[in-house]
Amino acid sequence: MSTLPVIGAVDGSDDSLVALDWAFDAALVREAPLRVVHVQQYAAWARPEVLPAGRPVPEDDPVLDRVRRYLDGRVERPATEYVALAGAASAVLPELGAAAQLLVLGSRGRGGFASLLLGSNGMAVARDAGCPVVVVPKPGRDGGTSHAFRAVGERDDRPIEPGPRVVVGLQVDSPDDATLSFAFAEAALRGARLQVVAAYTWPLHLWTDATAQVVPPSHDQDAVEAETRDLAEGFLAPHRERHPDVRAEPYVAPGDAAGHLVAASREAHLVVVGRHRRRLLAPARMMGSVTHAVLLHAASPVAVVPATPLEE
Numbered sequence: 185m186s187t188l189p190v191i192g193a194v195d196g197s198d199d200s201l202v203a204l205d206w207a208f209d210a211a212l213v214r215e216a217p218l219r220v221v222h223v224q225q226y227a228a229w230a231r232p233e234v235l236p237a238g239r240p241v242p243e244d245d246p247v248l249d250r251v252r253r254y255l256d257g258r259v260e261r262p263a264t265e266y267v268a269l270a271g272a273a274s275a276v277l278p279e280l281g282a283a284a285q286l287l288v289l290g291s292r293g294r295g296g297f298a299s300l301l302l303g304s305n306g307m308a309v310a311r312d313a314g315c316p317v318v319v320v321p322k323p324g325r326d327g328g329t330s331h332a333f334r335a336v337g338e339r340d341d342r343p344i345e346p347g348p349r350v351v352v353g354l355q356v357d358s359p360d361d362a363t364l365s366f367a368f369a370e371a372a373l374r375g376a377r378l379q380v381v382a383a384y385t386w387p388l389h390l391w392t393d394a395t396a397q398v399v400p401p402s403h404d405q406d407a408v409e410a411e412t413r414d415l416a417e418g419f420l421a422p423h424r425e426r427h428p429d430v431r432a433e434p435y436v437a438p439g440d441a442a443g444h445l446v447a448a449s450r451e452a453h454l455v456v457v458g459r460h461r462r463r464l465l466a467p468a469r470m471m472g473s474v475t476h477a478v479l480l481h482a483a484s485p486v487a488v489v490p491a492t493p494l495e496e
Contacts, residue, residue, distance in 0.1 A: 188285040189219040190262075193277055193309075196222075196247040199290035201254060203320035206485055207288035208255070210318070211262040213373045216285060218262045222247045223273040274308035281313030288318045291479075310479060310488040311459065311471045316366055318454070320485045344451050348376035351448045351484075352456040353441055353474065354434075356382055356415040362492040363458035368423045370487070371430045376453055378432040381445050382416040384408055386438035405438070412436050442477035449482035456487045 192207030194200040204220065211218040222245055245268040252266065269276055281287050291306055310317045352367035371378040386405055416434045424432060437444060449455045457475045471479075471488075479486050 187214075187216045188283065188315075189217040189265075190214065191219045191221055191277075191280055191284045191287045193273070193287065193289040194220055194222050194247060194251055195273070195290075196250065197290065199320075199322055201251075202323060203288050203290040203318075204251065204254070206318065206320045207286075208258075208262070210286055210288065212260065214285070216262065218264045219267060219284070220248065220251055220264060221267045221269065221277070221280065222251075223276045224268060224270050225272065273305045274312075277305070277309045278312035278314070281309075281315040281317070284315045286316055286318060287313050288320065291319050291321045307471070307476075307479070310475075314490065316487050316489045318485050318487045319479055321482065345377070348374045348453045349379055349451070350374065350376045350454050350456065351379045351381060351445060351452045353445050353458070353478075354380050354382045354416055354419065355441070355458075356384075356412055356419070359419045360458045360489075360491050363456060363489045364419065364423050366487065366489045367456040368427045368430055368432070370454060370456065371432075372427045374453055376430075378430055379448055379452075380416060380420060380432055380434045381441065381448055382412055382434055382436045383439055383441035383444050384412045384436070409436055409438070442474045442481075445474070445478050446481045446483075449478075449484040449486075452484040454485050454487055455482050456489060459488050459490050 190207050190211040192204045194204055207220075208218060210216075224245070245266075248266045248268055255261065255264065277287065277289070287309065289306055289309060306319050310319055350367055350371040352363060354364065367378060367380075370376070386408060413434055413436045416436060420432050420434065424430070435444070435448070445455055445457065455478060457478050458472075459475060460472045475488060479488070
């Protein structure tokens with residue numbers, strides 16, 4: 185049985201070459217082939233409705249020629265193929281995810297506005313692809329230094345333990361096994377420790393039905409935090425059994441989950457987040473607000489993992 189490839193999407197920008205380096209390394213550690221894909225946008229005069237999306241481009245591709253030169257000379261390298269396709273990247277790349285184990289692209293490529301931290305193609309691929317998608321940010325993004333995305337209770341002077349680190353978000357009220365499985369597997373491949381961020385809402389604000397007044401919480405914060413930690417440990421237990429060499433450390437704290445994940449992304453190898461499941465009344469694929477915020481602000485690459493399908 186052949187091993188599914190890691191796809192590295194390139195567009196000729198420097199940002200896409202940074203992402204290609206990440207894809208190259210991911211293919212090596214997985215012992216998987218690397219498929220470098222350039223999606224050429226339709227020409228301005230063409231009618232997209234009469235051109236098959238994702239059709240091969242037979243002509244020489246200067247973007248792929250540049251990539252070949254960029255990768256030349258690397259002694260250790262995965263089996264690599266180069267593919268040029270025509271169409272819209274936001275439509276073609278997600279379809280390729282059905283035959284890949286991982287799809288990697290840069291946060292913003294050619295044509296992107298400098299003020300946007302994630303282009304429309306990156307958002308569409310992360311939302312729609314059938315495999316996990318890694319979005320690699322532009323070098324130099326600091327992650328979590330702005331006031332809006334500084335984690336509650338996070339001490340800026342707290343030293344970060346050296347060594348590779350993978351971060352994963354865990355919603356204890358709706359955990360997704362696929363997200364945790366991917367995070368543990370990535371940490372095992374990299375020999376990294378796994379930081380599991382489980383945030384809980386505090387203070388709890390309750391409203392009375394009659395007067396619409398805020399009622400003080402009846403729960404003690406220590407009890408809520410302890411319950412959150414117990415739930416997190418329970419969800420982590422089967423993954424620890426499958427990956428006994430991975431040191432998984434729950435980080436339980438009050439506040440906004442996105443803020444904690446963005447703060448934890450500093451000097452991390454990867455942040456792993458889940459994508460929303462499809463719901464009966466919302467059959468289209470969706471991106472949760474936490475995942476959206478992490479993609480926009482994290483300092484490290486972000487992996488968006490499709491959710492485990494709900495049983496019919």
